[in-house]
Amino acid sequence: MAGRWQREVKGILALVLAGFIVFALAIFNPSLRPADQASPVGPLGVWLAWAVFWAFGYSGYLVPLALAFYGISAFLPRRPAVGWPALAGFACLLVSFTGLLARASTALIHKGGVFGWGVLELLRRSVGEVGALLLLLAAVPIGVLFLTQEPYASLLRAMGRRKAALKAESPQAELPLVTSPAVVEAGAPIETAPPPPPIVVEPARPKSRLAERGLAWQETFDFGKGGRPAFQLPPIGLLRAPPASELRQTREELQANADILRKKLQDFGVEGRIVQVNP
Structure with missing residues (x-):
């Protein structure tokens, strides 16, 4: 120093x-x-x-x-x-x-x-x-x-490298945009509406005979038209458990229900897959 x-x-x-x-x-x-x-x-x-x-x-x-x-x-x-x-x-x-x-x-x-x-x-x-x-x-x-x-x-080599670097860094000339006459006459472009979302239709579920009987009774029920003397209780048969044959679901029905559940989960961003279905 x-x-x-x-x-x-x-x-x-x-x-x-x-x-x-x-x-x-x-x-x-x-x-x-x-x-x-x-x-x-x-x-x-x-x-x-x-x-x-x-x-x-x-x-x-x-x-x-x-x-x-x-x-x-x-x-x-x-x-x-x-x-x-x-x-x-x-x-x-x-x-x-x-x-x-x-x-x-x-x-x-x-x-x-x-x-x-x-x-x-x-x-x-x-x-x-x-x-x-x-x-x-x-x-x-x-x-x-x-x-x-x-x-x-x-x-001279240094000057050549410097010239090449400046040439590479210089922005390239932009080509002019050529617009067709049809586009010019049309004016502003029309914004197209987005396509509607797909509609998912759930398959119709088969109704049991017990449910059919209940719906038929509800359709024919008297809501007080005949007065108090005409009041009737619902049939006791609606409270009975359905037979075992009606409670069974086939493998196809379970597979369809599982597919519907998987699609619903995908709508909320949840990815899943069906591993196994048993009737």
Whole structure:
């Protein structure tokens, strides 16, 4: 933890210095002498901007960019490794940009600074104009490889996977609904009534002779039409137990009764099955 807070202190100082240099370069006028310029960054900012611009030209903005990267990396959970590959990548980019800007400049020392002028003259005297241009252009992807330490093939594969994932996540275009003219003319659909529930008809039970005699007596009973003298008691035979032959039920009748009971239970959500019926 002791090294962590020290690293964050260095990161804050690097960010402050990067912002100071960027502001000084942005308001610096290269056509005037440093002593003739009044700047919000003071004389130190003016002379610092003059030194950076004189050395690297417009490529001097890479210096605060590198300082900002160093400052931000101090606050990351996993700090990128800053070693010779990062320094080599920064050097390649600085050489490439200063040389290309010096090549595009008409003045002797202006856009690319003294460093860019020296790089361009060295390459022109060694590999010629075309070779200098090719080397300066090739230094850009080489510097990026040194900084990222990742091959371009893996970068292209990652971009392809990302593109495929975005294509798979994008919602498919919905097809327009085509309505037939008959449906349009008919207007709103007519709601059909649900079918009626099935009607369960219980089979008629055979009536015993005793019950038939009782019903016949009830149909002919005198309910006081003849007065009190005409009152008669019901026949005593209705109180007698029916004979054993009438109490017996066949296996078919019991099976029918069991089926009716099972269906009634199913109406209430009770599932059952008939195991055995005995008369």
